[in-house]
Amino acid sequence: MIKAFSKSGFNTLNNDFMSQWFVRISTTVKAIMLPIVGIAFFLGLWTIAANNIDTSLGQFPGPKAVGTQIVNLYQEHVDSREKEQAFYQRQELRNAERLKKDPNYPAKIRDYTGKETFLDQIITSLVTVMSGFLLAVIIAIPLGISVGLNKSLNLAINPIIQVFKPVSPLAWLPLVTMVVSAVYTSDAPMFDKSFINSMITVTLCCVWPMVINTAIGVSSINQDWLNVSSVLRLPSLVHVRKIILPASIPAIFTGMRLSLGIAWMVLIAAEMLAQNPGLGKFVWDEFQNGSSQSLSRIMTAVFVIGFIGFLLDRAMLKIQRFVSWDKTTVNR
Amino acid sequence: MSTLLNISKIDMVFPTPNGDFTALKEVDLQIKKGEFISLIGHSGCGKSTVLNIVAGIHQATKGGVLLNNKEVLEPGPERAVVFQNHSLLPWLTAYQNVELAVDQVFKKTFTAPERKEWIEHNLKLVHMEHAMHKRPDEISGGMKQRVGIARALAMKPEVLLMDEPFGALDALTRAHMQDSLMDIQEELNNTVIMITHDVDEAVLLSDRIIMMTNGPAATIGEVLEVDLPRPRDRLSLAQDVEYNRLRSAVLTFLYEKQRKVEPLNHGQKKQQNAPTNKKVDVA
Numbered sequence: 001m002i003k004a005f006s007k008s009g010f011n012t013l014n015n016d017f018m019s020q021w022f023v024r025i026s027t028t029v030k031a032i033m034l035p036i037v038g039i040a041f042f043l044g045l046w047t048i049a050a051n052n053i054d055t056s057l058g059q060f061p062g063p064k065a066v067g068t069q070i071v072n073l074y075q076e077h078v079d080s081r082e083k084e085q086a087f088y089q090r091q092e093l094r095n096a097e098r099l100k101k102d103p104n105y106p107a108k109i110r111d112y113t114g115k116e117t118f119l120d121q122i123i124t125s126l127v128t129v130m131s132g133f134l135l136a137v138i139i140a141i142p143l144g145i146s147v148g149l150n151k152s153l154n155l156a157i158n159p160i161i162q163v164f165k166p167v168s169p170l171a172w173l174p175l176v177t178m179v180v181s182a183v184y185t186s187d188a189p190m191f192d193k194s195f196i197n198s199m200i201t202v203t204l205c206c207v208w209p210m211v212i213n214t215a216i217g218v219s220s221i222n223q224d225w226l227n228v229s230s231v232l233r234l235p236s237l238v239h240v241r242k243i244i245l246p247a248s249i250p251a252i253f254t255g256m257r258l259s260l261g262i263a264w265m266v267l268i269a270a271e272m273l274a275q276n277p278g279l280g281k282f283v284w285d286e287f288q289n290g291s292s293q294s295l296s297r298i299m300t301a302v303f304v305i306g307f308i309g310f311l312l313d314r315a316m317l318k319i320q321r322f323v324s325w326d327k328t329t330v331n332r
Numbered sequence: 333m334s335t336l337l338n339i340s341k342i343d344m345v346f347p348t349p350n351g352d353f354t355a356l357k358e359v360d361l362q363i364k365k366g367e368f369i370s371l372i373g374h375s376g377c378g379k380s381t382v383l384n385i386v387a388g389i390h391q392a393t394k395g396g397v398l399l400n401n402k403e404v405l406e407p408g409p410e411r412a413v414v415f416q417n418h419s420l421l422p423w424l425t426a427y428q429n430v431e432l433a434v435d436q437v438f439k440k441t442f443t444a445p446e447r448k449e450w451i452e453h454n455l456k457l458v459h460m461e462h463a464m465h466k467r468p469d470e471i472s473g474g475m476k477q478r479v480g481i482a483r484a485l486a487m488k489p490e491v492l493l494m495d496e497p498f499g500a501l502d503a504l505t506r507a508h509m510q511d512s513l514m515d516i517q518e519e520l521n522n523t524v525i526m527i528t529h530d531v532d533e534a535v536l537l538s539d540r541i542i543m544m545t546n547g548p549a550a551t552i553g554e555v556l557e558v559d560l561p562r563p564r565d566r567l568s569l570a571q572d573v574e575y576n577r578l579r580s581a582v583l584t585f586l587y588e589k590q591r592k593v594e595p596l597n598h599g600q601k602k603q604q605n606a607p608t609n610k611k612v613d614v615a
Binding site for chain 1: 387388389406407408409411412413415417419421422423432433436437467487
């Protein structure tokens, strides 16, 4: 009786152990396998669809065409850089020779004016989106905090925010372009006008979600924390720095992530529309170019745009995890 | 001894869309230095409102509060508050939470090393030295409340205000915290006003128990002097005749004289209020 009992006890224990391991292994396998299955399924479907779509620019690009283009685009970049170097080297040689003959010759170096490569366009877009985003942070967070702290200011500003929030920043683009070309005039401009245009467009779409989320975060701070601050008689600046700002960090980051996502989408569209350098221009140029390779190059750009958007969001998440005290809001 | 804190005939009226609501009516109470006062009463009787007025978070509609003969017009560290749900700042460690208070209150009077020592001293006082550098979400409810008390004590308040400080804790932790508080009180002899729901807590800790009538227009119903010798020990007190007399006095007040009639099925049930217990003069 006792023996039987203990034996069965051992068995259940063993079974428990086994089943625990089984669960653990199967979750790991699932975590790795299911995305792979999903991707494989997608690639298959894409290949079949691509094979069956014929356009005036040739067949729709499948995974293989995109793979080839990734290599091509990279090679073009390397080639272009070599060309550039050779160009400058030639000039230096020529200048040196001229100087030998005539020591008074004023040596000149002309800038390389080759076409931007795909990699250059990626970097331009990234720099633009980050600059516009940072400008928006500088404007929106102080504004959001003031609006959140001051009910009268909130009532005064809220209608304006509500009206401008749903406006696509692309509608602003012509106005921005005209204003920038009228106002931003200097003989040696630090930035290109096109860069300023794109950046301001990005800023315009980032500001609203950031202001709204910051204001909500600030105005919904736990009353107890505010009481702590008033019992301590914290001066207003210390109050903002030590209580308001840290308390609303989770809400501020929600706004920042939201607007960075929108900004990246809007920037590509703005670059297409205004022919400002960047990934959008790359897509539009390829479309206008209309070669047999165009579609596969555009498809490559689509993936790169998506991947960068994903990385931007991950980066924001990482920063939020590092900065925010509220770890629960981070694990979306 | 003279009066340290004078709560002088305060009324509190809240304007509502359906007309004014009188929460407090002629609450009058004088507190001496070093006294431990408990405010007890059913929920909704305005205990917290009294405390908030003393803290300066609310302003009384009529009457006022005098601390050392100076009127209380705004919150300040000389009337430190221990809030019901600890209200520690979650992004700061226990140490930093106390530091925020100490840096603000003693910026001019203490040097940096003195402040550090003072912060650590207060955390030791509440037995939190082992978890000084943990954040609120890493420590238990009782520990959070300890840090909240340390923060309030570190301001060297003239009056310590506690709003149901142990209300959210389980019974064992609560008993433990009460003992700690008695030890601290033995050492520092602070003037304390504590709100509580707990009859045993009130009798165990207080020098005087202020029993409040039910609202609206709540006021002080009865005042009970607790003359039990200190230090008090909860185990031996359980057998003590005087302790049990005081305890039943509070219970009688709460459950006979001020029996709270909750409107259950019979919405029109009688609501018996203040008139039977006219305010007792306290001074």
